[in-house]
Amino acid sequence: MTSSAIKSWQDVQGEVLHRIQTRFWKPGDLIPNEVDLAEEFGCARATVNRALRAVAEQGLIDRRRKAGTRVAVNPVRRATLKVPIIRQEIEETGREYSYRLIHSETVIPPMQVQTKMSTADDHSLLHLRSVHLGDGRPHAYEDRWINTRAVKNTETIDFSVQNSNEWLVQNAPMTHGEITFSASIASHYEANFLEIEEGKPLFQLERVTWDEETALSCVTLLFGPDYRMRMQI
Amino acid sequence: MTSSAIKSWQDVQGEVLHRIQTRFWKPGDLIPNEVDLAEEFGCARATVNRALRAVAEQGLIDRRRKAGTRVAVNPVRRATLKVPIIRQEIEETGREYSYRLIHSETVIPPMQVQTKMSTADDHSLLHLRSVHLGDGRPHAYEDRWINTRAVKNTETIDFSVQNSNEWLVQNAPMTHGEITFSASIASHYEANFLEIEEGKPLFQLERVTWDEETALSCVTLLFGPDYRMRMQI
DNA sequence: GAGTGGTCTAGACCACTGT
DNA sequence: CAGTGGTCTAGACCACTCC
Numbered sequence: 412m413t414s415s416a417i418k419s420w421q422d423v424q425g426e427v428l429h430r431i432q433t434r435f436w437k438p439g440d441l442i443p444n445e446v447d448l449a450e451e452f453g454c455a456r457a458t459v460n461r462a463l464r465a466v467a468e469q470g471l472i473d474r475r476r477k478a479g480t481r482v483a484v485n486p487v488r489r490a491t492l493k494v495p496i497i498r499q500e501i502e503e504t505g506r507e508y509s510y511r512l513i514h515s516e517t518v519i520p521p522m523q524v525q526t527k528m529s530t531a532d533d534h535s536l537l538h539l540r541s542v543h544l545g546d547g548r549p550h551a552y553e554d555r556w557i558n559t560r561a562v563k564n565t566e567t568i569d570f571s572v573q574n575s576n577e578w579l580v581q582n583a584p585m586t587h588g589e590i591t592f593s594a595s596i597a598s599h600y601e602a603n604f605l606e607i608e609e610g611k612p613l614f615q616l617e618r619v620t621w622d623e624e625t626a627l628s629c630v631t632l633l634f635g636p637d638y639r640m641r642m643q644i
Numbered sequence: 645m646t647s648s649a650i651k652s653w654q655d656v657q658g659e660v661l662h663r664i665q666t667r668f669w670k671p672g673d674l675i676p677n678e679v680d681l682a683e684e685f686g687c688a689r690a691t692v693n694r695a696l697r698a699v700a701e702q703g704l705i706d707r708r709r710k711a712g713t714r715v716a717v718n719p720v721r722r723a724t725l726k727v728p729i730i731r732q733e734i735e736e737t738g739r740e741y742s743y744r745l746i747h748s749e750t751v752i753p754p755m756q757v758q759t760k761m762s763t764a765d766d767h768s769l770l771h772l773r774s775v776h777l778g779d780g781r782p783h784a785y786e787d788r789w790i791n792t793r794a795v796k797n798t799e800t801i802d803f804s805v806q807n808s809n810e811w812l813v814q815n816a817p818m819t820h821g822e823i824t825f826s827a828s829i830a831s832h833y834e835a836n837f838l839e840i841e842e843g844k845p846l847f848q849l850e851r852v853t854w855d856e857e858t859a860l861s862c863v864t865l866l867f868g869p870d871y872r873m874r875m876q877i
Numbered sequence: 878g879a880g881t882g883g884t885c886t887a888g889a890c891c892a893c894t895g896t
Numbered sequence: 897c898a899g900t901g902g903t904c905t906a907g908a909c910c911a912c913t914c915c
Contacts (some may be wrong), residue, residue: 419884432817444900455886460901470726476893476901485729486813490823492723493703494877499718580719584665588877590723594827594845594869612827612845620877622665636827644727644821644853652903677881688905693882709882709912 423452423462431471431482438484442472492642494590494618497543497551497632498577506545512571513540513604517559524556527619528626537565539575542604549605551638555630562627576630579620583627588620592640601633611636656685656695664704664715671717675705725875727823727851730776730784730865731810739778745804746773746837750792757789760852761859767791770798772808775837782838784871788863795860809863812853816860821853825873834866844869 430436442448445463449456467474470489474480501508517535525532537557543550555575559565562583570578593615602609614634620627663669675681678696682689700707703722707713734741750768758765770790776783788808792798795816826848835842847867853860 432819434817438814446900455888456901457887457903458885460903461884463901474901475895477895477899478893479900485732485810490725490727492725492875494723496718581671584667586665590875590877592825592847592873592875593871594847594867596829596845610829610843612829614825614827618877634827638826640825642725642823642825644823644851679881688907689882690884690906691904693884694903696882707882708914710880710914711912712881 418454420458420461420465423448423454423459424465426452427462427466428471431466436482438482438486440482442480442482444479490642490644492640495640496576498574501543501545501550504545507547509544509547510574511542511544513542515539515570520556524629528556528558528629530558530626534560539570541570541575549607549635551635552601552604552633553630554633555628557628558626561622561625579628583620584622585620585627586622588618591617593617595633597633605633605635607635614638614640616640651687653691653694653698656681656687656692657698659685660695660699661704664699669715671715671719673715675713675715677712723875723877725873728873729809731807734776734778734783737778740780742777742780743807744775744777746775748772748804753789757862761789761791761862763791763859767793774808782868784868785834785837785866786863787866788861790861791859794855794858812861816853817855818853818860819855821851824850826850828866830866838866838868840868847871847873849873 427442430442436442443451445456445459448459448463452459463472463474463480466472467480468489471483471486472480473483498508515538517537519533520528520530520536520538522532524530524536525534528536530536537559539553539555539557541553541555543553553576557565557575557579562579564582568578595613595615597605597607597609597611597613599609601613602611605613613636616632616634617630618632619629660675663675669675676684678689678692681692681696685692696705696707696713699705700713701722704716704719705713706716731741748771750770752766753761753763753769753771755765757763757769758767761769763769770792772786772788772790774786774788776786786809790798790808790812795812797815801811828846828848830838830840830842830844830846832842834846835844838846846869849865849867850863851865852862
């Protein structure tokens with residue numbers, strides 16, 4: 412059955428993946444329990460557990476106490492995305508990064524933003540609009556709202572010099588967040604800053620970050636028509 | 645130091661995250677080694693290891709043998725995306741899923757597709773175009789190329805009845821893949837099938853799946869202007 | 878060379894959950 | 897209730913890599 416020696420959890424994982432791929436274990440099948448597999452592979456149960464946990468994290472098997480481990484019927488593979496840091500994204504392609512603040516003011520946000528950040532309707536936020544550039548050419552347009560009640564010392568920072576995202580990452584620890592992708596059309600205003608034609612398609616990324624129950628920041632990034640976001644499965 | 649008892653690896657993880665968030669351990673800092681932490685927390689080293697491994701997977705710390713564990717300077721948090729299965733996406737919103745095949749033929753693909761799939765320029769592929777619907781209304785337009793040399797038995801399947809993605813998932817095990825997101829504009833042709841106006845923005849997902857060195861399938865999905873793809877961090 | 882994380886083991890107990 | 901995965905432990909050895 413097993414041609415080569417199985418010792419490490421990676422070996423076990425490999426063998427399990429192989430059995431799923433070759434449909435030796437078919438979607439929906441119950442596979443042997445950890446004790447039996449450990450015996451078959453000649454390793455400790457903890458090693459099998461480590462391997463199966465890794466496979467489960469990929470979404471290829473479903474594990475439940477008492478019910479056992481089944482090959483997933485719909486392999487909902489989870490893809491991992493390295494949330495892009497624009498500076499790195501630009502510098503990795505050999506271009507020089509720069510950043511230009513367009514506008515900064517403290518104002519009560521539109522209701523749409525209030526809703527997304529769950530802030531009160533009389534609660535002013537810091538509103539920053541800026542452009543990220545690579546070799547001086549626009550890469551992304553950024554529209555950001557910062558909750559200055561939750562993020563301290565914002566008034567001491569000059570965001571025309573200091574990239575707001577990088578400052579926040581360092582100074583406003585978040586517990587969780589949500590990212591939304593969508594497509595939109597470049598308005599005259601947006602097209603102007605991105606130096607593209609009005610009406611072109613834009614890739615839109617929106618991110619709201621939270622510290623427990625408090626929204627810290629809501630940012631919308633707009634990328635031009637040639638932008639691609641890639642992930643591996 | 646530690647107010648409440650620390651026993652499980654989740655507790656250790658929680659305490660570690662807390663120390664990073666409160667900047668007790670600052671970005672770039674070297675944190676104590678596993679043995680010391682285990683002693684401090686009163687648990688086994690394996691438990692600390694489990695916790696730190698989980699934190700490292702989130703990208704918040706960097707771990708290297710001999711060099712030790714450091715708080716990440718750029719918390720490149722990894723977001724996990726459940727790669728959408730359209731049927732589920734539709735049924736979760738309480739709508740009835742259906743699927744309509746528009747066209748099917750075996751033909752040599754355009755060079756762009758040949759490049760993406762690394763196929764020879766005289767190599768025909770199965771080309772399917774279809775629409776996914778929710779309660780009879782278009783949800784996504786699909787344009788798919790299938791490598792029939794790598795995926796067997798495609799000729800025996802009637803893809804006007806059998807959703808090609810679901811069939812492939814069950815019958816053509818992949819080892820890895822790449823997903824690309826972008827934005828485009830609805831052509832007259834696409835707008836027709838999505839029942840929207842020409843020129844509207846479309847959210848575009850492109851996925852190439854591989855079995856080792858062989859491309860199995862290349863699919864492009866187009867979603868209408870209201871579509872949002874969400875992920876958690 | 879030596880320090881640190883990476884992993885394996887054998888055994889134990891716990892927690893969930895299907896029957 | 898009983899079977900299965902989830903986790904913890906104490907100890908050991910290994911593998912990498914910085915100094």
